[in-house]
Amino acid sequence: MTEYIFSDRIAGLKPSAVREILKSTSDPNVVSLAAGNPAPEAFPKEELKTIATKIFNEEPITALQYGITEGYAPLIELLKEYLKKRYNMGTENDELIITSGATQIMDLLTKVLCNEGDVVACENPSFIGSLNCFRSYNCKLLGIDIEEDGINVEQFEEKIKDCKVKFLYTIPNFQNPSGVTLSVEKRQKVYELAKKYDFLVLEDNPYGDLRVEGEDLPTIKSLDTEGRVIYAGTFSKLIAPGIRVGYVLAPKALISKMTVGKQTEDVHTPMFNQLLVYHFMKDYDIDEHINKMSQIYKKKRDLMLSLIDAHLGDKVTYVKPEGGMFVWCKLCNDIDMLTFCKEAVNRKVAVVPGTAFLTDENEKTNYIRLNFSTPTDDDMKKGIKILGDIANGR
């Protein structure tokens, strides 16, 4: 048989630990607190069904024929208006294109900006999908620690004094996996550092619509006067992830190169899916939908926190997330994290070991990530009770 010689960029890349765990937990007897899936009860199923019928009745050819790489023009216009109104962001210097989920944005930006060896600064821990994306271009990851109000900006400045950074990757709201939100002061500070040290900011906001308490904070993009911020948005939580529709608002010069990059990746995001999003945004009350989602997620988060407090109260610490899908729990020192995760799998509960999210996977950590958006209430009760048993040596 033929032996294959792989490219340098891919040879060292491992499959996402989280996705591998998800695959192994397709066993219906396993309670999964490991997923990163939005709550299915929040999907606007009926609305989408109505829209799908309408699309096939009224504009089937638009939905089925090739489209342009930039995306469906009416959706682009609608989103630019929406983002202006909701977050006051987007200038004449900016443009917006539709992408195949937000993950493609990380990919395209890295593709157009980074040569091998270039440095991407990342919150440490961070979303493994994005970290692996940067790794797939042989970028170096510069990890910055996270505090209760987002990245440690002093440490960040210290580190970039000696190290030219291409861009900072940040998830400012209910970060994955830490659940923390970047404070307003730190958002301003991050933008100032970007100007001072001449780097760009990739602001990834998948969870912004999942706030369950407190007020929306201004986006970093809304502070952008110099064309330094790339804003990554997605409909994976607002509508549903299976449709794979995202969008990126960024300076025109970057968008134009990203469009060229997208042409050779998937030509364009599926037209039917773009029309689905367009009509949902246009024909329905988005604020009302966000309120409805917020109630579902609040109930789930509160249940998760009360269960953790009841069963793991003296064994873990965490920062209470104001939204999103995750609680990032630090196990107390007398528990070994990896042993704990393995024993959980043995007892048919899946959680993600914190190491999966580190910029340097050989680093040590005593954290685990728990997801509250996917499991049913019963599964959450069952799962956390078992974790409590393990933590208490029962």
Added chain:
Amino acid sequence: MTEYIFSDRIAGLKPSAVREILKSTSDPNVVSLAAGNPAPEAFPKEELKTIATKIFNEEPITALQYGITEGYAPLIELLKEYLKKRYNMGTENDELIITSGATQIMDLLTKVLCNEGDVVACENPSFIGSLNCFRSYNCKLLGIDIEEDGINVEQFEEKIKDCKVKFLYTIPNFQNPSGVTLSVEKRQKVYELAKKYDFLVLEDNPYGDLRVEGEDLPTIKSLDTEGRVIYAGTFSKLIAPGIRVGYVLAPKALISKMTVGKQTEDVHTPMFNQLLVYHFMKDYDIDEHINKMSQIYKKKRDLMLSLIDAHLGDKVTYVKPEGGMFVWCKLCNDIDMLTFCKEAVNRKVAVVPGTAFLTDENEKTNYIRLNFSTPTDDDMKKGIKILGDIANGR
């Protein structure tokens, strides 16, 4: 304003000339013979509408939730059976995953195999989207001339004697843009060369379902005993391109790395779109659908050829395509190709200059590509008549 420094790989990459032409021809007064769109009247609109309703009624969560990167498992199984039955290809050494159109296959294979500077052999001319994809990884393109029965295999062997090739990219059926089909003998010869000179073959078969005369030829993949062939399939012509669903059948070791690459590009191909394809393949008679398509395409091809013969008979030569969507016309020597294309645009007819498809864009050619799948009969008549006027100096 910020100045952006782009990566080496993207700095020199130009947007696809064809896509740019398509954008400029959104003018409804322009007759476009430049497109690469399948015939919209062949889309199974009613069937897809029925399936969409069924999906939203019966399995909305499967359609809307995240899926695994490999694709929807029942669709994968169904396709493996289908390909075995139809083309007798796929061994225990092979695996299949679902991709976001076939373009993603060119991207993923290049990503996992090629370092910068590696050589990809390509038919010359070839599909610009794929050529740009290879270019986006800074691969070198080794162009091999095309004859009436596919690439010139003697020239190919001559060239690879001194030049290590990573893989050959070939469109064996009704090639884009040349319309020619690789003969059975040459398919065997290509596979023998792959063994002798130790390279892989990327067999891209977007047009195989669009045969309007003659018999199906064996795929190169069906000859594959050593794990050397990667077969790229798509539903862009069999169903519709706007849904962006493709698939790749290839040796397991390659598929596993391509899956890792896909994780960081778009996580997975949209679930709804995969379900749409699955039910279409499962619930309907595919052979009957292919027959129906074949009748539509045959009528269009025959009309195009008769118009060319009538209006451009002594000004162009071409190889009659047995299927696909294109006629590749060589203008006679007293016509300058670029002047001809520009004059056509002036008279509101768009055609693609042959240079767009060359592995070396600075090469000269006197070819133009005409598309017969997208225009209406009336537009075809109008367009070719105008081209005839130009060619005859009227």
